[in-house]
Amino acid sequence: xxxxxxxxxxxxxxxxxxxxxxxxxxxxxxxxxxxxxxxxxxxxxxxxxxxxxxxxxxxxxxxxxxxxxxxxxxxxxxxxxxxxxxxxxxxxxxxxxxxxxxxxxxxxxxxxxxxxxxxxxxxxxxxxxxxxxxxxxxxxxxxxxxxxxxxxxxxxxxxxxxxxxxxxxxxxxxxxxxxxxxxxxxxxxxxxxxxxxxxxxxxxxxxxxxxxxxxxxx
Ligand code: HEM
Numbered sequence: 001x002x003x004x005x006x007x008x009x010x011x012x013x014x015x016x017x018x019x020x021x022x023x024x025x026x027x028x029x030x031x032x033x034x035x036x037x038x039x040x041x042x043x044x045x046x047x048x049x050x051x052x053x054x055x056x057x058x059x060x061x062x063x064x065x066x067x068x069x070x071x072x073x074x075x076x077x078x079x080x081x082x083x084x085x086x087x088x089x090x091x092x093x094x095x096x097x098x099x100x101x102x103x104x105x106x107x108x109x110x111x112x113x114x115x116x117x118x119x120x121x122x123x124x125x126x127x128x129x130x131x132x133x134x135x136x137x138x139x140x141x142x143x144x145x146x147x148x149x150x151x152x153x154x155x156x157x158x159x160x161x162x163x164x165x166x167x168x169x170x171x172x173x174x175x176x177x178x179x180x181x182x183x184x185x186x187x188x189x190x191x192x193x194x195x196x197x198x199x200x201x202x203x204x205x206x207x208x209x210x211x212x213x214x215x216x217x218x
Pocket of ligand 1: 014160167
């Protein structure tokens with residue numbers, strides 16, 4: 001009985017990491033990427049999202065609850081895991097350890113990020129609307145320490161997601177043999193590079209909107 005429950009929890013944890021959390025991460029980075037095309041393009045994109053009906057219910061069901069479950073159960077798994085990179089310095093062993101380390105960094109980053117954006121908006125301490133959001137991100141990211149923190153948080157979340165896709169494919173029986181798993185390593189590395197580039201460009205666009213708009217026009 002306990003084993004059944006453990007198996008179910010692990011499978012649910014694994015599935016939620018890809019759908020909806022991974023899907024949300026991708027859409028979120030794509031929305032932010034519009035900031036590289038200027039404040040107006042970003043505002044238009046955010047406006048589309050804000051007009052979705054029952055937004056708070058959708059957010060709670062498909063974002064907050066899954067992240068809470070995946071994050072809390074993830075902490076439990078992370079601190080139970082036996083990392084043995086010092087004994088076996090193999091690539092996959094290191095990736096296994098990094099999966100747990102980036103999970104913990106991502107949890108700290110998400111908590112801080114949600115606190116200074118979504119919670120502050122809800123409390124009314126910062127101005128809402130797409131224009132307000134652009135200004136808020138500009139205020140936060142013009143501080144170099146915060147920019148560094150966001151870069152670390154972004155790279156952790158994207159690494160965790162891309163490498164998680166690799167282990168997801170193994171644990172759900174999608175990549176069975178060594179050849180399939182090697183190809184999947186390359187595919188997930190490309191996903192890591194593309195999503196990181198998209199996220200980093202957005203961070204720099206929020207931090208220095210004028211410079212980025214000029215560079216994109218060249
Ligand atoms: C942006 C947010 C996150 C995304 C997109 C995400 C995505 C994923 C994915 C796709 C997997 C692979 C599932 C599998 O191995 O079958 C995974 C695994 C894992 N996640 Fe997350 N995750 C996120 C946040 C977190 C947080 C905050 C923690 C908390 C520490 C965490 C801890 C873990 C752990 C420990 C595993 C490994 C599970 C295992 O090996 O069985 N994740 N995650």
